[in-house]
Amino acid sequence: MLLSRVPFAARSLVVALAAAGAVASAAAADIKIGAAEAISGPAGQYGQSIRNGFQLAVDEINAAGGVKGNKIALQVEDEQGKKEQAIDVFKKLIFQDKVLMLFGPTLSNSAQAADPIAQAAKVVVFGTSNTADGITSIGDYVFRNSVTEADVLPETLRVAAKHTGLKKVAVMYGNDDVFTKSGYDAFKKALEDLKIPVTTTETFAKGDVDFKAQLTKIKASGADAIVLSALIAEGAPIMVQARQLGIDLPVIGGNGMNSAKIFDLAKEKSDNLWVGSPWALGNQTKENEHFVVAYTQKYKAAPDQFSAQAYDAMNIAAQALGKIKLSGDLAADRKALRDALPSVTWTGATGAFKFRQAMDKSGKPAGHDAQQAAIVSVTKGGKYSIEK
């Protein structure tokens, strides 16, 4: 099962080397890949999941002999979820550690600030969690496998509307964060497209502990559902306080709400939360089941969307690495990797994946977004069930 996840070329190489009794060949060099993620700070829980996903993929790839016999050496740096820190870490990885490519950063906010550094240095930057609009318009070295909210949310709304029969919704979002604000924009557009009226739009800020004022207003507005663009830190208390106020409406969440943490944080009040995502814990494909089992064994915790996307991203990068011949000239290798990436296709934990050309603001080809179908799930009794 493990070997089946590794490119054929690498597999045959392992066999050949093992037969020759020379697995640790002197010719094989480490491929340095950097990851700048928010290991600490407010986004730390996402960054840590992402790091775990990368590490699991690297361990599997290396255990199977690496990419053409070359081991992947992953270097993770903490960008703390801060723009300034992300820029510093990008510079360190690119110019000092001379990585072949880098993953990250965790938040779209930081990606807007730091990705231009990688673009200018002509190094592939591969986001696994940046879902805000415009990230890949930065340039042709910018890739992501995170599906944008603009692609996921219409599907989430459509499925939720079909099952709950909602007619009008209240909207609630965090207005001091690029990620939750961009989720709100995507929801707003999707609601307009689906012609679902909005009864009231409420906002909150990061670090708020009390949402009852907004929720009381929503209750009085007569909505059939709450559309919520929030990170889990605020989203979980919002669900709890809504239920405490006797609001038993379905909650339709954005990307930030798509974490199994909701079951720990909101307990029995986590029911009836609709989320869409390229990944779902209960999605029973061969690749996903392998990932869930391996992750749970290694980290003694359930994976989330962020670790799944990181895991797939590392495998996608390994596919591209398998297509190129490393020359030892860093600039040439960095460019060869960029040229190899767009045509990679991969079926991993998040299902079938390919890249889609993204355009910059003037309509010229720029970086690459993900082309992937969303899976919509609803929570019930501490579990996700997939709805179509």
Next chain:
Amino acid sequence: MLEQQLVNALSLGCVYALFALGFTLVFGVLGVINLSHGAIFMLGAYAALEVVTRLALPLWIGLIVALLVAGTVGLLIDVLVLRPLRARNAPHLIPMIATIGIGIFFNSAVQGIFGAENLRFPSEAMPDAQLHFGGVQVSVLELVIIVLSFALMGTLMLVMKKTQLGRALRAIAESPKAAALLGINVEGLFFLTSFTAAALGGISGVLIALYSNAVFPLMGQPILHKGIAVIILGGMGDIRGALVGGLFLGFAEVLAVAYIGSTMRDAIAFGLLFLVLLVRPQGIFGKLLERKA
């Protein structure tokens, strides 16, 4: 809807007040704006969480442990950091800057030990009972927070006004040097104040963690900013001011959401605060150029 919003405002205001009480006490007696109070608040929550989850003990023991842990940390901060600075007559901004460092230290340490993710108290730790008063919903926890805020404020004020200890503290607030000359054990009372203020911070950390269902390393930061606003509004170092300032901010925020719109919440709440300070720059209960305990 209005009745529910007024109850929401009262409980939010008391959440702010509970945090601000310890914060203002340190300023009133020691003359230090203790910016590590947010971290102490967070330590209290983690201490209680450990007791409740790892040792499987009831919540009231968790509260006592939170009180002791936070109080001890507050005491240590005074002994190890603030007292050496006092002894060297450091200018008054220096202790404040030092407390920023202490806050960062504890935030990072907790993140290192417990991880960055949100945790919560097990749902059986606190009865999630909702009381209904004619369409208005109040949780038992909210009632506890409201009653405790008023009770603590009352107790602190009684101690300050009626007891020998309170008189000594007020003398120190007036002038530590003069108080020492009168034979008051100034350093001892500084320790006591630091312990008490931090213990209050620890307890409010537990209650607010229960209230918002979230324990995380940076939980003290947003409320620290609100706490600063509350004690400036109430009058720096004034105990009544902590409660009145907290209630003012709570009502301003909730009513702004209810009648104007949540996007304008902070603009309105802090705009009102600014207007009050224009009329009374010393805060509601503050006196100009004079510290009060």
